[in-house]
Amino acid sequence: MSLPYVAFEGIEGAGKSTVAQRVGERLEADGHEVVRVREPGGTAVGERIRAILLGHDLLPDPWTEALLFAAARAQLASEVVGPALDSGAWVLSDRSVYSSLAYQGAGRGLGIDAVRSVNEPGLQDVWPNLVILLAIDAAEGLLRQDVGDRIGDEGVEFQRTVADGFATAAASEPERFVIIDAGNPLDDVVDAAYREVRSRW
Numbered sequence: 411m412s413l414p415y416v417a418f419e420g421i422e423g424a425g426k427s428t429v430a431q432r433v434g435e436r437l438e439a440d441g442h443e444v445v446r447v448r449e450p451g452g453t454a455v456g457e458r459i460r461a462i463l464l465g466h467d468l469l470p471d472p473w474t475e476a477l478l479f480a481a482a483r484a485q486l487a488s489e490v491v492g493p494a495l496d497s498g499a500w501v502l503s504d505r506s507v508y509s510s511l512a513y514q515g516a517g518r519g520l521g522i523d524a525v526r527s528v529n530e531p532g533l534q535d536v537w538p539n540l541v542i543l544l545a546i547d548a549a550e551g552l553l554r555q556d557v558g559d560r561i562g563d564e565g566v567e568f569q570r571t572v573a574d575g576f577a578t579a580a581a582s583e584p585e586r587f588v589i590i591d592a593g594n595p596l597d598d599v600v601d602a603a604y605r606e607v608r609s610r611w
């Protein structure tokens with residue numbers, strides 16, 4: 411059976427972090443051990459890479475950006491996610507490789523397949539088995555965003571392209587994705603996400 415590695419995905423302002431946090435609390439209340447991670451980051455190496463990627467002081471070129479995200483993710487997979495899954499914990503991730511497919515593959519125009527292929531070697535089988543895609547209108551999402559990072563500040567057209575990238579990725583792997591309307595009240599979104607997780611494990 412596949413291991414409980416769940417990624418929460420979506421464009422800016424979709425509410426991933428809050429929903430992931432609340433779903434995790436419910437799983438813990440059910441008695442499960444839950445390990446929470448966020449991307450990019452979650453390891454000492456990854457947090458340094460995060461500073462390069464999201465600060466406003468540096469401007470990596472698109473492939474440098476994609477490869478740095480992949481590098482931070484490979485470290486997280488080997489240091490945290492893989493061992494947590496092996497020990498029987500549930501892993502809830504705020505973003506994942508699917509953010510790279512959407513942001514760098516679609517948003518930066520590098521191609522979803524090309525970005526997938528540079529991520530695969532560092533991850534191997536440490537790959538999210540369920541992706542909860544929180545869908546929201548790009549303009550509404552930007553209104554909800556508090557402080558933007560370098561990539562989050564790219565503007566509404568970029569966010570729309572990223573949203574299309576997520577939709578394309580979801581359509582090509584329908585068994586791995588569930589799409590939840592993040593425009594609904596937060597409690598309903600959390601309930602729906604929790605039910606989807608529990609229906610699989």
Ligand code: TYD
Binds near residue numbers: 505513559
């Ligand atoms: P973060 O501070 O985690 O905020 P949020 O997830 O709430 O948006 O910002 C991560 C930023 O990095 C966000 O703008 C999306 C972007 N990103 C990518 O472009 N590619 C990736 O692979 C990942 C993980 C994130």
